Amino acid sequence: ETGVTQSPTHLIKTRGQQVTLRCSSQSGHNTVSWYQQALGQGPQFIFQYYREEENGRGNFPPRFSGLQFPNYSSELNVNALELDDSALYLCATKISGGAEETQYFGPGTRLLVL
């Protein structure tokens, strides 16, 4: 167990809808990253938040947005869902500023878009 939790575990939405996924970080971890993992693929980096601001973003459109709260928990919001958004969404937390920055992943949220 990493101490990183995500909710919900599974979710079914229809095309065009909006979804919010949540992540609670391991104690003391001030940085959170979100990844999308399609079946059979490696995790793809969506974005990272540090001190409540986005400080890194992968190749994802603006309809993917996020928030980080003062307690370091985080949300991933996806608007105008598309069928290709069906995937496992992972959050990972870490402590930034150390010599080695190891990420610890949550169990993921499985999203199915119909």
Add this chain to the structure above:
Amino acid sequence: LAKTTQPISMDSYEGQEVNITCSHNNIATNDYITWYQQFPSQGPRFIIQGYKTKVTNEVASLFIPADRKSSTLSLPRVSLSDTAVYYCLVGDAISGGSYIPTFGRGTSLIVHP
């Protein structure tokens, strides 16, 4: 962006040593190399991290040559429970402090009895 290349799959038998190599030709000076293990429908689990030379912990060793363009994860005496997908991750720290970590497609390791 530092891209990574790994073998798609590997087979081994219980008790053998397994070595998985990852190529990362465009690794940046301040990038660490991290390896993760992932079981189906679970999040990746941290195995080991290194910057250069050799790192060893209770589950694995990581060998990194001087040019850092590749790394090798070594799993001693694998068991059936080591059957999983293994990913190497190289973090990018491009100008301005932006961080874009890049996972490869992973290596599916199957351990046979």
